[in-house]
Amino acid sequence: xxxxxxxxxxxxxxxxxxxxxxxxxxxxxxxxxxxxxxxxxxxxxxxxxxxxxxxxxxxxxxxxxxx
Amino acid sequence: xxxxxxxxxxxxxxxxxxxxxxxxxxxxxxxxxxxxxxxxxxxxxxxxxxxxxxxxxxxxxxxxxxxxxxxxxxxxxxxxxxxxxxxxxxxxxxxxxxxxxxxxxxxxxxxxxxxxxxxxxxxxxxxxxxxxxxxxxxxxxxxxxxxxxxxxxxxxxxxxxxxxxxxxxxxxxxxxxxxxxxxxxxxxxxxxxxxxxxxxx
Numbered sequence: 001x002x003x004x005x006x007x008x009x010x011x012x013x014x015x016x017x018x019x020x021x022x023x024x025x026x027x028x029x030x031x032x033x034x035x036x037x038x039x040x041x042x043x044x045x046x047x048x049x050x051x052x053x054x055x056x057x058x059x060x061x062x063x064x065x066x067x
Numbered sequence: 068x069x070x071x072x073x074x075x076x077x078x079x080x081x082x083x084x085x086x087x088x089x090x091x092x093x094x095x096x097x098x099x100x101x102x103x104x105x106x107x108x109x110x111x112x113x114x115x116x117x118x119x120x121x122x123x124x125x126x127x128x129x130x131x132x133x134x135x136x137x138x139x140x141x142x143x144x145x146x147x148x149x150x151x152x153x154x155x156x157x158x159x160x161x162x163x164x165x166x167x168x169x170x171x172x173x174x175x176x177x178x179x180x181x182x183x184x185x186x187x188x189x190x191x192x193x194x195x196x197x198x199x200x201x202x203x204x205x206x207x208x209x210x211x212x213x214x215x216x217x218x219x220x221x222x223x224x225x226x227x228x229x230x231x232x233x234x235x236x237x238x239x240x241x242x243x244x245x246x247x248x249x250x251x252x253x254x255x256x257x258x259x260x261x262x263x264x265x266x267x268x
Contacts, residue, residue, distance in 0.1 A: 003173025005166075014219040016218075016225045036180035043251045046187045049202075051222040053191045059086045059128040 001028045007037045008044075015048045078118055078127070082111050085128060089135050095216050096139045097181045106142060110135035136221065140231065147233045165248050181251065182259055190258065199257035203250050211246030218243060 002010070007030045010023050019027065031038050086107060093103035114121075114131045121130055168179035175181075190196045204212055214232070217223045225230075229239050 003169070003170045003171045004175045008248060009244055012247050013240060016240055016243065037174045039181035039183050042187070043181060043184055043255070044247055046184065046190060047219060047250060048185070049191070053224055054153050054197075054220050055132070057128070058092055058198060059132055065258065 002026050004030075004034060004037055004040075006032070008040055008066065010038075011041045015044065031036050079115060081127060081174060082114055082131065085131055086111065086199070089131070093135060093139060095204060095220070096213060097142065098212065102142065106138045107135065110138045114139070143231055147231070165245060168248075173210065179252075184255070184256060184258065196254075196258055199254055200250075202257065203253035206253060207249055211242050211249065214239065214242045214248070215246040238268065 007027055010019060010027045013019065013023075014027070031041060089107045089110065090103055093106045094100065097103045097106060110131065114134050117134075121127065125133075168176055170176055184190060204216070207215070214228060217228050217231070218225070225236060225239055228234075231235050232239075234242075
């Protein structure tokens with residue numbers, strides 16, 4: 001069984017390369033049992049999705065940039 | 068593209084209006100104010116000189132950001148030639164600091180265990196979320212901040228980042244791991260504090 005630290009390393013790696021089948025399943029298994037790591041994975045996924053919205057905010061949103 | 072006269076007064080006003088956001092972008096990448104100012108100045112100048120080649124197919128703002136992005140990548144390239152600042156591990160976030168979130172056994176310390184952030188769409192749409200994000204990016208050390216923003220904000224591929232910065236894929240993934248975990252931790256502190264107070268009404 002992976003430790004939480006190892007699980008977080010795999011989460012990060014999965015955003016830059018595809019995991020091996022073994023890595024994939026051991027991460028899945030770990031997350032089934034660990035709420036903290038499920039939350040962590042969602043948070044890292046959010047960080048991975050920031051690009052388009054970040055670019056949009058910088059480039060376009062005059063009205064939102066005002067505050 | 069000389070068919071219609073370019074309204075250059077209007078466009079130069081729009082360029083000036085873009086300056087603060089261009090500067091915010093350049094600061095994030097370059098980390099030094101004077102370098103960022105120079106890059107933005109050069110990009111604005113280049114944009115102004117190339118107005119004729121703006122064909123209106125992309126959004127004007129996107130086009131200008133594209134020019135700035137190109138300038139920034141150029142600066143990275145010249146920095147790479149001058150010396151490899153990235154291999155200085157002292158500039159990375161320390162492993163010990165991240166390790167404090169975990170017990171010796173490798174499982175979360177109870178006070179460090181990640182919480183749920185609720186709906187990701189709502190976070191992305193929230194100005195507060197982005198204010199916290201900006202603050203967290205500023206607190207991130209230089210190296211991870213640059214690599215993270217190239218990867219997640221400018222959406223570059225790992226192999227391109229490695230080539231650009233002259234680092235190995237392994238270094239790149241270690242830096243990204245630490246950057247993501249630091250940011251996660253910082254965002255959780257800043258973002259949840261407000262979320263919870265809203266939810267408790």
